[in-house]
Every structure is written in C-alpha cells, then in structure tokens.
Amino acid sequence: MTHAEILKNILDFVEASARAGQAPLVYFDLDSTLFNVKPRLKKIMREFGHLETTASKYPSASQTLKVVEEISESYHLHDHMKHFGLENQPMEFYKELYNYWMENFFHSDYLLEDVPNEGAVEYVNELYGLGARIVYLTGRDKHRMEEGSILSLKKWKFPMNETNAVLVLKPHKDHDDAEFKRDHFNAIQDRRHPIWFFENEPHNIHLLLKDSPHVKIVFFDSVHSGKSEPPAGLPVVTNFKYKR
Ligand SMILES: [Mg+2]
Secondary structure (H helix, E strand, C coil), X not given: CCHHHHHHHHHHHHHHHHHCCCCCEEEECCECCCEECHHHHHHHHHHHHHCHHHHHHCHHHHHHHHCCCCCCCCCCHHHHHHHCCCXXXXXXXXXXXXXXXXXXXXXXXXXXXXXXXCCHHHHHHHHHHCCCEEEEEEEEEHHHHXXXXXXXXXXXXXXXXXXXXXXXXXXXXXXXXXXXXXXXXXXXXXXXXXXXXXXXXXXXXXXXXXXXXCCEEEEECCCCCCCCCCCCCCCEECCCCCCC
C-alpha cells in the first residue's frame, strides 16, 4: 500500500466509524512525527556557536556553528557534528554542547521553531472534521514544555479544544516515554472505539505492540533514537500527504 493509501484508508475508516455512532480516536506523537524538529536544533547549534565561552575556547567550531544551515537526518549529536566537520573537538566541547542542547531542546521557548511535516496540518484537520477525536500524545513533559507545545499547535492551526482535540504530556520528565504512552493507552476503559497512533520511535512502538494490542499503530519513518530496530509489518508513512 502506498503512503497516500494508508492515510486515505484511515480517513475512510474514521468517517465510517463516526457515521456508525462510534467516536474514533487518532493519536499523534509530536517530535519527528507531526513536527520536524530540525529548525529547533539549528537554532540551538547557532546559539551555542554564538556563546562567548564557545567563541573563546573553540573559535573555529564557533565560526562553523554560528552559520549552520542544513541539519542532517539524525537523532544523535555526534552525527550532526560529523556532518559539520566537527568530529575532532576536545571532549569538553561535546560536553558543553550536550548540556546546552539538553537545557534548551526540551524547553517551551524553542518549540515555536518546529515546523509541521508535510501535509500534517491538513491531515489532522481532515480527520477532526470527519469526527475523529484527536490526541497529541507526547514524551514532552508538562513542566518544561506544555506552554510551548500549545502555542506551537495553535500557531500551525492544528485542532485544539478541551474535549475532542487534546494535548497529553508526561507529568514528569523522568518518566520513560514508552511506558508513559503504554500506560496511557492501557488506562482507556472504553475499548469500543477504534484507536490509531502515529509514532516515529520504534522503541515506543515495540512496547505498545507487546502490551497494547488494542492500538493500531502507523510507523512514521523519520529519525529515531536507534534504541530499537524499526518495527516490521506495520503501515509506514514518511509524510502526511493524502488524497481523497
Ligand atoms: Mg517522536
């Protein structure tokens, strides 16, 4: 099945099930599923390059980072450094960069940099219009990232309201993402309604396949941690471009 067919089938199924009086649920992960986070990463790299400490301790790396343009398709900082030709810096440099990234990547202020993946806004709105309940289920935590997540979803005109299009974040940053999502799905009492979940992280998907068979998963193949192999046998999409 092509990507567009996978997406269209879900639209058709949602429409039919809403007509039949069900309330289908469609869940979306945010980072690297609905949103491309590369612009967020770019801002952080550039800012780190501009820091006075970076400029004085690592002048050449600072020059490079200040003007980075293209961010590579990877989840890992060392791949990005390799991409920029910065794989031979002192260990201290990577530690400082990592700390700066940790401090800011998971911070509301930076989430407005993200851009939706192709077709995402239209697709989620289409589902919503057909009667799906939408849930944004993310490993972002409430304390550091709720405000920016709401602003960013609203900025791009994803459906948002109190009942049928809601954001669910982790109550605490130290919760394991996969377990948090699994526990959320397994707490759903009413299993009469179909549930789909679009997710990019294989590690999360494997736990759901094992523990939450009531969820139909679509693998969004973008970047991921590499903690687990991509799942086999699931529908796969790389964007949200659909035709009806
Ligand atoms: Mg993700």
